[in-house]
Structure formats: C-alpha cells, structure tokens
Amino acid sequence: MTVTAHSPLTDVQPDTDVAKRAAALKRVPDDKAMLRAVAELTRDLGTPNPRIFWSDFLASAFLGYAGLAVAILSGNLWLQCVAALVSVLALYRAGGFIHEVSHVKHSALPGFRFGFNAVIGVPLLVPSYMYEGIHNLHHARTRYGTDQDPEYLPLALMKPWTLPLFIFASVLAPFALLFRNAVLAPLSLFIPALRQIVVERYSGLAINPAFRRRPAEGEAHRNWIIQETAASIWSIVLLGGVFSGYIALNAFLIFLAIVSSVAVLNQVRTLVAHLWENDGEPLSVTAQFLDSVNVPPPGILASIWAPVGLRYHALHHLLPSVPYHALGEAHRRLTAQLAPDSAYHCANYDGLTGLVARLARSTLVRGA
Template sequence: MTIQSPNHAATFAPQLRVAEDTAMIRAAAQVTRDLAAARPAIYWADFLGSALLGYTGLALAMTASGWLAVLAGVVAVLALYRAGLFTHEIAHLRPGAVPGFRTAWNFIIGVPLLVPSFMYENVHSIHHTRIRYGTAEDPEYLPLALMKPWTVPMFAIVAVLAPIALLLRFGILAPLSLVIPPLRRMLVARYSSLSINPEFRRRAPEGAFARHWAIWETAASLWAMTLLALVVTGVVPLREFAIALAVVSAVTVLNQVRTLVAHLWENDGEQLTVTGQYLDSVNVPPPGLLPALWAPVGLRYHALHHLLPGVPYHALGEAHRRIQAAVPADSPYHVASYPGLTGLVVRLVRGGRRP
C-alpha cells in the first residue's frame, strides 16, 4: 500500500552524514560468521505453528461470540501477523536454504491473505541497496520524520483498507488486465509491490521470476474471485466475511505501525553509508517483551538486519549480543537501540513537526 507524499521541509539529519565505521562493520561480520546458515527446522516449526494458531483463532473468532470471539480474534491477528512476516525472510533466503518454504508460504499465507511473495521479492532487495536506500528510488522509504504532522497517523490509517484493496487488485483488476494491456502495465508498475513510496514503479518481471509471478498471481486471483462469488451468493455469510476482513485489516495495521518505527525516516533522499543507514534504523532489543509481539521474526533487530542482511532471523538475538560485547562503548552500534514502541512513535511525530 502507498500514501501520497506531502510537501516536507528540506532538512536532513546531520547524524546520518557519517563516514563509514569500518571497525564496527568488520567486527560485526567477524563475530557472526558462524550464524549465517538458516536452520530449516526452526523455519518450518515457527511458520507452521504460527499459521495453525492463526487460522484456528480466526475460525473461532468467526463462529464464537462475546469475549471468546474477541480473544480468538486477538490471537488470530498476532499469529497470522507472525506467519505473514516470513515473507521478509523469503526475500532474503538464499536459493535452496530452506527447500519448499517459499511454495508452502504462498499456499498457506500468501494466496489466502492475497499477499503472494512476488509482491515483496525483488522489491525489498532494492531497499537494501546502498546507493538506493532512503532515496527516491527506494520502494520502502519515505522521509516521514520530515513530513507534515498528519502524515504519521495517515500512514497507519490507510492500512485499514488494505484487504479491500487487495480483493479489488486480484479479484477484479487482474482478470481485466489480461484483456486491457494499459491496465496490465499499470497493475504491474504501481500495484504489484508491498511498497510505501508512491513514486516507485516496478519493472515487468522476466525469466524464471516471471513464471513464478504468473503462477501465484493466478492462484491469488482465482481465490479472490471465488471468495467474492461465495460472499455475493450467500455461501459465506456476510458476518463471517466481515470478521475475516477485520482480522486481516488489523494484521495490516499492526504491520504498518511496526513499519513506522523500523527506521527514523530522517533521510531526505541523500545516499548514505552503511553506517548512516544503520543509524537511521532501529533495534528494540531485550529486556522489553512486547517487541516480540509487534516486531516478531527478528524484526526487533531491524538496524542489525540492515548491517548484516544475510543473518537469518533466528540468529539475530545472538548476533546482537556478540556484537555488543565486541565493539567499544563509543561505537555507533549502541546508538541504534531503543527501549520501546511509544518513544519511537513520539520521536517520529515530533520530528514531523520540525519546520
């Protein structure tokens, strides 16, 4: 989903204009060399357990009533959110690292929730490109801290409509685009990526990735059309459909809130060093417990992830502990750690009010 980019002041955070701290980068790489391998058993157990819990909670929320339905809905949101965030791991996993995982994720989460992995693959990698991070070419960056004060709540609120937008994209626009070439070009360029930069335009897929895209877009479109038909004909009651939409909407909003605090969003289009990117990103390490819920699957270590994007999610906690012990007290590595969500949101909103 995207939001329009309002006018903002031409300011730039000085702390991001830093030279490369090669000592920090070297130390981080050296002490984490043995953590780079993904462990398939962890991926499968975590993902399948989260998906099972999420769908069980969703079924109970749709059929129960009262506090039981509410509690089941909360469980469904948190568990499906966790299962969904494995798309981030898929975007980083080396081919063959966890055999069959991408296919299973698409069958279990990507198609049912209408967010197949092609919408994130080959998009998220641009965000990690050193010369594109934080620039106008970055699909996952907006200088939110430099924008108008209303931008931050607007950024979260638009996520409420994401499930409806996805139903429209896959259930109606995708089939129509097969016979309307201009619509197809627009759909590929503007509505086929999980991005926040409204200026980002995606290129048409090629080769093996084009086949992968076609398979999962077709599957998602068939599912969306079937679901809409079942609701229109009354086979799926409107109440249950509305509950499912509310759960998926809550998942999207939660992810959007997490995105709000994944970075400081203080770069105004300049190319940054890796150290500058790290300082514009956020770790929320222990002892806080809540980040395990709102930033699961390793995303509580988002700054570290930008420093070492090849380290799998299950190893980031250990990597953080090792790097903390290896670098001196005045290392910029310590600067990117924050205590929790509230302070980060307040900082972002206050930043948005800067002249």
Template sequence: MTMHQSIDPAAPRNGEAPAPLKRATRADFLRADDKDMLRAARDLTSDLGTANPRIYWTDMLISAALGYAGIAVAILVDSLAIAVIAGLVASLALYRALMFIHELTHIHRDALPGFRTGWNLAVGIPLLTPSFMYEGVHVIHHKRTQYGTVEDPEYLPLALMKPWSLPVFVIVALLASAALIVRFAVLVPLGKLFPGLRTFTWERFSALSINPDFRRKPPKGDFAKRVAWQEAGASLWAIALIASGFVLGWRPLLIALAILSFTALLNQLRTLVAHLWENEGEPMTVTAQFLDSVNVPPPGPIAEMWAPVGLRYHALHHLMPSMPYHDLPEAHRRLARELGTDSTYDGANHPGMAVLVGRIARSTMTKR
C-alpha cells in the same frame, strides 16, 4: 579512540575535566563508515548465518495454523468476548506467519528447499500477499546507493513531513485487505482483457511499498513464471472469497477482513518505527543507514509481538541482510557486549514503539 566508541572528544585544557563523550550519529557517517563496527559485525558473527529448516518450517506452520484456527473460532462462537480474543490471537499469529515474506527476499534460493512454495500455499496466497509482491522490491531498499532516496520503494522522510501525514500513513492500512481483494478478484482478470490495465496494476499495485512514486518494472525470466502461478492462485482465491459471501453470508468474510485489517494496521505501525525516516534523499553509507534504522532489543517480550521474525533487530538486519532471523538475537548479544553502550552500534538501539512514535511525531511538528 575509535569511531565506534565516540567522536570528537574535547581534550582537557588547563586542568579542566574533559567534556562528555558524544555518541556518533547518523549525520556523522553520511560520507564515511564506522569501519570498526563493520569489521566487528563480520568477525563476531562468522559462525552464524545458516538458515535452519526445522526452525523456519515449524515457526511458520504453527503460526499459520494458530491464525486460521483463531479466525474459525471468531466466526463460529456466539460470545463476543471470546470472538475478540480469538480474533486478536489470529491477527498476531497470522502477522508472524506473514512476516516470513521478509525472510524469503534474503535467504538463498537453495537454503530452504520448498519453503518459498510452502509459504505461498499456506500463507501468501490465502492472505492475498504472495511473495512476488516483496521479492525484487525489498532488495532495492538494501542497495547502498538507493536506500533512503526517491528510488527506494520502502522509504519516505516521514519525520520531515507534515504532522497529519503520520495518522494518514497508519490509518490507510485498514483498507489493505479490501484493496487486495479488489486487486486479485477484479483488476487481475480485467487485465487479461485490457493490457493497459494489466500494466497499470503491475506498476502501481504489485509491490508492498510505501513510496507513492515507485513504479515496478515488468518481471522477467524465472521470476515471471513465479509471478504467473502466484497471481493466478491469489486471483482464484479472491474470487472464491467474494463468492462465499453469496453462499455463506457476508459475516464470515467481514470477520476475517476485520482480523486481517488489524494485522495490516499492526504492520503499518511497525513500519512507522522501523526507521527514523530522517533522510531527505541523499545516498548514505552503510553506517548511516544502520543508524537511520531501529533495533528494539530485549528485555521485554512486547516487541517480539509487533516486530516478529527478527524485525525487532531491524538495524542489525541492515548490517547483515542475509543473517537468518533466528541468529539475529545472538549476533546482537555479541556486538552489544563487545562494542559497549557508548558505541555507534548502541546508537541504533531504542526502548520501544511508544518512544519511537513520539520521536517521529515531535520531529514532524518542529521541522516543518
């Protein structure tokens, strides 16, 4: 019996029926990996893993265009119902376009020529979320010795915290759009005059992180050059947005901010259920990290809206971080078929957001 099937099965005694098999859990793999599962992940997906430029560019550009068109309709129409529908479409489309920032942190720099620059010009800078805010940050979250520890910028033991922490964690996302305008339109220009403010802004407000103790190190080399032009572009755009309020009135900007605030809220909800958040700071094996992460596989299309661009396969992504998002569904099908429903792999598969939120909420009410 291999580890990926079950662990510690009770042998029959005196003619008794064997005890039910127990699926392996995260705690079972804190010190040792399920090597069978890791080997299967490698062998069964060896022909996958090449980023397809046509898929990336088409998906990103259509999502961005649909999002901006939705914002325009929401601003221009007189019907409240149509404006709300257009705003919802815009929010979901721009959310999908924004989530390509996750792909940018993992794909090889030569895999998609021009895509990083194109994404920043079409999405990152207009939405005040240039790729430097995730690049160099998210990779720490994938380091074996830092995932789930105090050094991880994208991890908090939310399932072990006070019950009030969950609504605060979600609701604070509504402030993200306004905070980004302040960062780029106010703090960046002032940082040119006051180096101490520049350092403070970089360390505290330059990373898409949830760990309040994370302090970002200064950029170096080619990355520093990318930061310079992306930050300058976002700063100029943020200043233009504020100026537009004096020229065009504040209604268009407020509508756009409302739409993007809903996008940020949706992303925060996705973040809330991206992991089980049950680690208290100790280093974990790859398998333990996998089981602390979440897949929400088909059937059902809803997860594709709140966890787009491959993020519904977030646990699988932690097994194979460099796998392009368009190959993750096929990789999942192969592993699920080969390893079965009582496997370690199946232990990371969950039915949906509501169940996961309920699990975390119950944990906060019982463990503290």
C-alpha cells in the same frame, strides 16, 4: 532512547533539530571497525535452520487460523474478541515470514516459498512476489532513503497529517488487494495499458508512492504469474461465495477485519523500523544503520509487535542474509565485543511508544 556511544547525530536534539539531523546523517562516515566486526563475528550465523523456520511458521499459522475459526463460529462475544486478538497476532507473525522469503537462499529451505504462499501468502492476499524483487531494492547501497527506495518515506521531515494517513491506508489494504486480484488482474490480461499500470503500481508492497516496479524476468516472472493467478482465483472464489450466499457475510467481514488489523499492526511496526530522517540523498552504510532501529531485550513486547527478527531491524541492514533466528546471537556478540564508542550502540531503543512519540514530535516541529 538508549545511547552509550557518540556519533555525529548525538549532538543534535531529535525533537527540535530534525533538519539538522538530516544534514548530519549525510556526513556520517562508515565506522570501519564496526563493519569489520560485524563481518568477522557473524560468519557462522548465515545458515537457516529448517526446523525452526517450519515449526515456527506452521505453528503461528495454525494458531492464527484457529483463532479466526473461533472468532467466526463462537456465539460468545468475549470469546470472539479474544480469539480475534490471538488470530491477528499469530497471523501477523506468520505473515512476517515474507521478509525471510525475500532474503533466504531457497536451496537452503526447499519448499518454504511454496509453503508460505500456500498457507499465508495467497489466503491473506500477500503472495511473496509482491515483496520479492521489492525489498532487496531497499537494501541496495545507493538506493536506501532515496526516491528509488520503495520502502522509504522521509516521515520525520513531513507534515503531521502524514502519520495518521500512513496508518489509515493500511486499514483499506485487504479491500484494495481484493479489488486488485479479483478485478484488475483479470482485466489487465485483455488491456495492455492496464497491465502496465497493475505491474508498475499495484504489484509491490511499497510505501513510496513515486516508486514504479519493473516487470520480472525469468524464474521470478514465472513465480509471479503462478502466485498472481492463485491469488486472483482465491479472490474471485471468495467474493463469489459471499455474493452467492455460500459464505456468510458476517464470516467474511470478520475475516476482513482480522486481515485489516494485521495490516495495521504491520504498518505501525513499519512506522518505527527507521527514524525516517534522510531527505533523499545516498548514505553511508553506517548512516543507514543509524537511521534504522533495534529494540533489543530485555523488553519482551517487541517480540510481539516486531516478530521474526524485526526487533533487530538496524542489525538486519548490516546482515541482510542472516536468518531471523540468528540475529539475537549476532546482537549479543557485537554488543559484547564492540568498544563503547562504536556506532553500533547508537541504534538501540527502548520500545514502540517512545519511537512513535519521537516521530510524532518531529513532524509537529517540522509542520509548525
């Protein structure tokens, strides 16, 4: 962990005092100088660049599907493995744009939501309605880290077995999504009670099992229905093609394996997006920032496992409307301008391995 400043949390050892850190987190006041600098130094970075968005997204999707095609069609095992790896990493990056779709002003990127859903969202069974209207709740000032946050679990304060279960659940994601779209969604049109369950519990990319989604309204409801219908038709056609023999079972299984691998990679990334040390109480903005993670350069692996700006996840919690391609510049400005004792310098970490090990040790200590 790279810490060059002092905060109430740096006096508590992360591996042995998890409960103390959770208590200290609730006492962290807002670093007003940091928050003021964040607002002042990044005012010109809020506009998304359509060329960067479209070229990055389409290139990633093309590479991902090309790798999938080679993995399915090649008769060379080694080539299949390499192509599958390329496909997983590229589709993972392309899928990461669902995060940008949930934040960006759509008038600034006309057609991008449709493009995302047509190219990635529907084919990979994760249309953007499953994230839009969910992710913004994670950023709500009074919801972060509480039982009303769909994207938070106090993992550092839970039992050791929760971590492997957390990862294993993502392995089954494509199977669950196929069943949801091909079976539950059509049936729910005729069974109101089932529809309520589908909407509340199976229509959002959430990790908090206690979260219940509310039905969308207005334009959001219209987008939901269109995307859900498309995902249902695609799922039914896909399964129908397999059962009728038009789609080879081997090709279908390779597709599922790649989609499942994308889901696992994203779940591992989610595992280290936060420190997960809040025990359910509302936090100050600075405390939310300190419970989140930046993995800035010079390391380059984070650009692979935390693409599309996700390596600056803590900074993103301070600047949720800043597009992914501007977060690196925002980080450079803030790092250069903020004083050494600023809380901003306390959310920078070295890499994936250390963060996973820290979280695992926390659960082991907690479960002892």
